[in-house]
Amino acid sequence: MRSLMGHVALVTGGSRGIGAAIARRLAEDGAHVAVTYVHNADQAQDVVRFVEKAGGKGLAVRADFSDAEQVGRAVDEVASFFGRLDVLVNNAGFMDVSGTPLAEIPLDVVDRTLDVNVRAAFVAAQRAARHLERGGRVINIGSCLGSRVPGPGATLYAMSKSALTGLTKGLARDLGPRGITVNQVSPGPTDTDMNPSDGPHADAQRALTAVGRYASPEEIAACVTFLAGQAEGFITGADLAVDGGTNA
Structure with a gap:
């Protein structure tokens, strides 16, 4: 069933990894x-071609999400191009992987x-709230580290994802009276080029899960499209x- 037929979705940071999987699954759902x-223009165009092959537009x-003006402009450009906006997936993220000790993080x-x-x-x-109508959806991509930090080295990232949880709950209250839902999906270790299942820290992350494995990006995408559907109001x-039970 193509439950999102005719709807318009924006996936930030959607050129690769979890974001690309979400974009593809949304397209498959119509x-x-x-x-x-x-930076990944070619990969972004690959996603666009997939969407078009699935029957959508x-x-x-291109937008650097460290620049607030570019963020707002990107949302408006999407709404203008399609004439509407129904689903916003806040997936764009940044994590410092330099391994810099806490006291030395600039x-x-x-x-x-x-x-x-x-x-x-x-x-x-x-900005999306200006365009979303009743039945609109905002879905934030959080992290299991937003609620539990099992070891050192993730303080900054965990702080940011914890703040995203508060944003989700506040937005749900602000937008709920308009019939717009706001939810968060918080992945555990997921097999992407940024955190591959055969990477140097993979065994330690895998051991923290209850199921003993990494998620695929498609498993995260399936949960996002579930929340994006009109049956989940x-x-x-x-x-x-x-x-995978990391925080169980």
Whole structure:
């Protein structure tokens, strides 16, 4: 069943990994899909071609989500191009993988993490709220680290994803009276190029799960499209853990 037939979805950071999987699944469910990207223009166009092959219209918008003005402009461009906006998926994210000790993390890295992971999601939702009608959906991509941090080295990222949980719950209250739901999907270890299941830290992450494996990006995407569907209008302000039992 193509439950999102004719709807328009914007997936931020949708050129690769979890974002690309979400964009493809939304297209398979009938949606027209726009994705934003910063560097991966070819990959973004691959996603657009997939959307078009699935029968929808696709659009790739270059936008650096550390810049609030570019965030707002991207949302407006998508709504203008398609004439509407029904689903916003705040997937764009940044994680410092330099391994810098806590005491030495520079403030510009702190700023970029919060700008991309928190401020951009706020600005995108704020701008999308101008276009969303009753039945609209906002879905934020959080992290299992937003509610439990099993070891050192993730303080900054965990702080940003915890803030995203608060944003989700607040937006649910603000937009609920308009018939717009806001939810969060919080993945555990997921096999992407940023965190491959054969990477140097994979065994430790896999051991934290109850099921003993990584998720595929498609498993995360399936939960996002579930929340995007029109049958799920009574779920809002929720944080759906898709973490293989990491935080069980």
